[in-house]
Amino acid sequence: MSSVVEHFPVLVVVVSLLSAITIFVAGWINRKTACYISIATLLGQFIASLFILHHVMTIGSIHYRLGGWVPPWGIEYVMDALNGYVLVVLLFLGLVCAIYSKRNIEHELPQKVVSFYTIYQLLITGLCGIIVTGDIFNMYVFIEITCLSAYALIASRGKIALKASFTYLVLGSIGACFFLLGIGFLYSVTGSLNIHDLSLLLPPLYGNRVVLAAFVFFIVGLSIKMAFFPLHTWLPDAHAFAPSEISAMLSGIIIEVSTYAFIRVAFSVFTVNFIKLLPVFEIISWVAAIAIVVGSILAITQSNLKRMLAYSSVANMGYIMLAVGLSTSATRYPWSGLTPASMHILNHALMKGCLFLVAGAFIYKGNLWEIKDFQGLGRKMPYTCAAFVIAAISMIGVPPSVGFASKLYIILASLEAKQFVFVGVLLLSSLLNLVYFWRVIETMYMKVEEGTEHIHTSRAPRDEIPLSMLIPVWILSSLCIVMGILWLTKIPIPILNRVNVLFGLVGGP
Amino acid sequence: MMIGFYGIIAKDNLIKKIIGLNIFQTAIFLYFISLGAVKSGTAPIVDEAIIRKGYVYANPLPHVLILTAIVVSVATTAVALSLVIRMHQEYGTIEESEIIEKLSDERMPRT
Numbered sequence: 032m033s034s035v036v037e038h039f040p041v042l043v044v045v046v047s048l049l050s051a052i053t054i055f056v057a058g059w060i061n062r063k064t065a066c067y068i069s070i071a072t073l074l075g076q077f078i079a080s081l082f083i084l085h086h087v088m089t090i091g092s093i094h095y096r097l098g099g100w101v102p103p104w105g106i107e108y109v110m111d112a113l114n115g116y117v118l119v120v121l122l123f124l125g126l127v128c129a130i131y132s133k134r135n136i137e138h139e140l141p142q143k144v145v146s147f148y149t150i151y152q153l154l155i156t157g158l159c160g161i162i163v164t165g166d167i168f169n170m171y172v173f174i175e176i177t178c179l180s181a182y183a184l185i186a187s188r189g190k191i192a193l194k195a196s197f198t199y200l201v202l203g204s205i206g207a208c209f210f211l212l213g214i215g216f217l218y219s220v221t222g223s224l225n226i227h228d229l230s231l232l233l234p235p236l237y238g239n240r241v242v243l244a245a246f247v248f249f250i251v252g253l254s255i256k257m258a259f260f261p262l263h264t265w266l267p268d269a270h271a272f273a274p275s276e277i278s279a280m281l282s283g284i285i286i287e288v289s290t291y292a293f294i295r296v297a298f299s300v301f302t303v304n305f306i307k308l309l310p311v312f313e314i315i316s317w318v319a320a321i322a323i324v325v326g327s328i329l330a331i332t333q334s335n336l337k338r339m340l341a342y343s344s345v346a347n348m349g350y351i352m353l354a355v356g357l358s359t360s361a362t363r364y365p366w367s368g369l370t371p372a373s374m375h376i377l378n379h380a381l382m383k384g385c386l387f388l389v390a391g392a393f394i395y396k397g398n399l400w401e402i403k404d405f406q407g408l409g410r411k412m413p414y415t416c417a418a419f420v421i422a423a424i425s426m427i428g429v430p431p432s433v434g435f436a437s438k439l440y441i442i443l444a445s446l447e448a449k450q451f452v453f454v455g456v457l458l459l460s461s462l463l464n465l466v467y468f469w470r471v472i473e474t475m476y477m478k479v480e481e482g483t484e485h486i487h488t489s490r491a492p493r494d495e496i497p498l499s500m501l502i503p504v505w506i507l508s509s510l511c512i513v514m515g516i517l518w519l520t521k522i523p524i525p526i527l528n529r530v531n532v533l534f535g536l537v538g539g540p
Numbered sequence: 541m542m543i544g545f546y547g548i549i550a551k552d553n554l555i556k557k558i559i560g561l562n563i564f565q566t567a568i569f570l571y572f573i574s575l576g577a578v579k580s581g582t583a584p585i586v587d588e589a590i591i592r593k594g595y596v597y598a599n600p601l602p603h604v605l606i607l608t609a610i611v612v613s614v615a616t617t618a619v620a621l622s623l624v625i626r627m628h629q630e631y632g633t634i635e636e637s638e639i640i641e642k643l644s645d646e647r648m649p650r651t
Contacts, residue, residue, distance in 0.1 A: 168605055175612045182619050186626065193627045194639060200620050201548060204561055211609060212568050218602070219575050 036086040039079045040095045040108040040163040043118070044156055046072060051152035058145030065148040066133045072152065073129050076159070077122040084115040088526065094165070102165070103228035109165035112529035113373065117291045118162045120377045124284050124384050125155050128276040131388055131503040134496075138395055139274050143187055147274075150187075154180040154280070158288050167214055167300065168224045170292060171207065174256065178203045181285060185273040195268035202255055202265045209252030216245035217300070229300050237305050249296045250311070257289035259352055260322030263345045270341035275391020278337060282344040283384040287376045290351050294369065297355075298534040306359060316356030320456045322349030327463035331470075335400050336390050339467055340383065343426065346460060347379045353453060354441050361444035365524045368531030371440040374518060378425075378433035381514060385422035385507035389415055392496045392504065402471050409476035411494050414501055416475050418508035423468040425511040428461045433511050436518035541567035554627070554634045558620045565613045569606045576602035 050072040058065045086093060093110040096102065110118075129151065136147050157177030164170050182203070186196035218224060220241050221232040236242050251262075258266040266286075270278050297306060306312055326346030333339040354372035361367055392415045393399040393408065409416045425432035438457055445453035495501065517523055544567060547560020576599040624634055631639050 168608075172608055172612065175616070179612075179615055179619055182623070186623055189626065190630060191643060193623055193630060194643065197554065197620065197623045197627070200616065200623065201557060201561060204616050205545075205548065205564070207612075208565055208568055212571070215568065215572050215575065218572075224605075 036082050037093050037095060039083050039086075040093055040110050041097065043076050043079055043083075043122075044159050044163060047076060047152055047156040047159060051149050051156065054145065054152060055149045058149070062144055065145045066129070066136075069148045069152055070126070070129050070133075073122060073126040073155065076155070077119070077126050080115070080118045080122045083110050084119050084526075086110075087112055087115040088529070103223045103225035106169050107165040107225060107227075108163045109227070110163060111533055112526060113294065113369075113533065114162045114291070116373060116526060116530070117288065117376065118159065120380050121158050121162065121284050121288065122155075124280065124380050125158075127384065127503045127506060128280055128388070131279075131391075131500050132274075132276040134499050135275060135391055135395055140187055147184070147187060150180045150183050154184065154285075158284065161288050161292055165226050166224055167217070167226055167229065167296070170295075171211055171214060174210065174289075174292065175207055177285065177288070178207065178256070181277075181281065184277045185269050185281075187277075188272060188274055190272075191268075192272035195265075195272050199265040199269045202262075206252045206255030206262075209248045209255070211252075213245040213248035213252060216241050216248065226295070226299050230302050233301065234304065237308060243309075246301060246305075246309075246311075250293070250315075253289055253293040253296070257286045257293065257348055258345060259348055260318060260325060260345055263322075263326075263348075266345060267338050267341040270344065270387075271335060271337040275337075275387055275394060278340075278391070279384045279387035282341065282387060283380040286344065286348060287351070287380060290348070290355070290372075290376065294355060294372070298369075303359060303535050312356045312359055316353050316450070316453065319349040319353035319356055320453055322346065323353065323456055323460045324463075327460050327467070331463060331467045333467075334402055336393070336402050336405075336471065337387070337400065339402070339471075340386050340390060343464070343467070344379075344383060346464075347375070347383065350437065350441060350457075351375050351379070353456075354437075354444065357441070357444045357448050357450070357453070360448035363447055364528065365521050366440045366443045366447070367528065369534070370524060370527040370531065371437060371444050373527050373530060374440060375437040377514065378437045378511075378518075381433055381507050381511050382422050382425045385418060385504060385511065386426070388500070388504045388507065389419040389422070392500060395496055395500070396494060402474055405471065405474045407475075412496065415496055415504060418504045419475070420472055421508040422511055423472060425515070427464045427468055431512065431515045431519055433515040433518065436515050440518075543567075552636050554624045554636060555621075557636075558617060558624070561620070562613065562617060565609075565616075569609060569613075572602045572606045572609075576600065 050068060054065045054068050057068060083093065087110055095108040097106045097108065100106070132147070136144055140147055154177060157173050157180060160173030161170055161177060164173060182196050182200045185199065186193050214224070217229060220236055220239060221229055223229050223232055233242065255262045270281055273281060323346045326342050326349060330339045330342035330346065333342060351372050354375060355369065358369045358372060392412070393405065396412065399405060425434040428434040428438045438461065442454050442457055445451070445457070541564055544560045544562070544564030547563060548557050551557050551560060578596050578598050627639060628634050631642050633639060
């Protein structure tokens with residue numbers, strides 16, 4: 032079995048790519064097949080990713096040489112603890128969103144079902160590629176595949192989404208160009224593109240200005256891609272006007288995978304020793320703290336639910352980057368190194384995925400975008416609204432939810448780093464989260480009487496979304512609690528601690 | 541590269557923005573190609589006769605990378621142009637400021 036698993040990294044990418052073509056061809060013959068092919072592929076990929084993670088945990092990293100060329104000349108796919116973990120998170124959310132979109136896409140974009148699933152599968156291909164690759168130029172190409180499919184998916188709704196998509200395209204291309212320029216600088220001093228090879232060639236050159244410039248270009252380029260404050264301006268419109276499952280994917284995983292790319296570049300290419308030479312992680316932590324506060328305040332000012340959630344994503348990217356920024360100074364188990372950051376990648380995917388899918392459910396049922404229109408929804412769609420409440424209290428950070436777990440770990444890490452300001456920022460942001468989520472919950476459950484002329488009153492009969500949309504929502508919201516309890520019992524922490532050992536952030540296990 | 545950057549930021553016309561983006565990308569491609577240049581190097585084609593004469597080759601790897609990057613940039617441009625076409629159908633203009641004006645007139649359009 033283990034020899035088969037060693038081929039899974041490349042299969043995950045290739046199968047997804049082939050499935051995109053299959054969907055396109057099969058969709059010509061019968062439109063209904065598109066959705067099932069996509070779900071089947073994603074299910075297969077998800078199972079493969081579980082095998083990969085198991086293999087990485089029990090036996091060790093997988094190195095797959097494409098075409099048998101020996102690195103550093105050939106392209107290499109490397110699976111280790113970090114990307115094995117992120118791959119599982121990605122494919123899980125991808126699968127859940129694909130199941131959800133079956134009914135939703137038929138409703139939102141009835142003419143474009145086949146092209147939607149084709150591009151969706153290309154998006155998954157690109158994301159998987161970013162994660163599995165061990166070659167930095169290959170990573171650039173996959174980042175562009177991901178973003179191009181994302182632009183197309185956002186624009187698929189037409190009207191205002193076109194403008195949002197265009198802004199994202201221009202900014203995203205500039206970000207990718209900066210990334211490419213960083214690769215060029217590194218190539219000019221080392222002559223290599225393989226990530227592992229670069230990490231061996233770079234240490235003698237750490238003082239070199241070209242290497243510093245390359246690092247800055249990587250940071251800026253990827254910050255645009257992951258919507259890190261203050262380069263987040265493309266995000267709110269793009270997230271708000273995309274189809275709902277794409278909003279969930281954008282917010283839950285696409286910007287997270289860009290963060291993964293950042294962690295990979297910072298820790299695998301440049302290594303911890305380089306980072307400790309510069310005050311760059313302190314700067315990142317401070318900017319992240321500002322991002323958390325500003326993102327939360329801007330979220331309060333929004334009247335559109337999806338825009339509010341989008342600004343909340345800006346704040347959550349702040350959490351992840353704050354945790355990354357603290358990773359070099361926090362060393363004590365279990366909140367050592369990158370553990371809080373990688374933990375919040377999963378947690379944010381669950382919470383924000385669930386919230387955007389619920390927002391999509393409101394649009395599906397009543398074309399409701401504005402928070403003030405949600406009166407009486409608590410009675411009309413009780414299960415959907417209950418899922419929203421669970422995900423919302425996770426965002427606020429009520430124990431034992433996932434949001435509580437990641438906030439607790441980030442606070443413990445900042446206490447160890449003696450950065451008490453960050454503790455204050457995290458507590459303040461919990462309060463701000465409470466303000467903007469409570470407003471929604473209050474409208475849904477309590478403001479029934481005021482809207483008597485409104486069509487959505489308590490007299491309206493119960494009108495739930497279809498089961499194929501409700502189940503994904505409930506899977507995500509129940510995992511918000513289950514994973515939260517698991518994090519607090521520290522059962523999955525050893526997986527994440529392997530990441531720290533890998534990057535030399537803590538000693539051996 | 542800076543000319544392209546200026547184009548992206550300063551121009552109001554969306555097509556001009558795309559041209560700016562292309563100039564920006566091409567500048568980076570040229571930088572890569574210049575990395576591959578070797579003084580008095582010839583085209584990197586392995587031939588016994590050329591090696592015997594003592595010629596050196598230009599580094600072919602940046603060329604290969606840039607071929608890939610050019611494909612990416614063509615795809616980006618294609619998507620951008622198709623977005624502009626759709627926007628023109630929707631709003632009847634390709635000036636960014638006019639589109640923003642029309643959007644603020646409509647208030648929250650429900651797509």
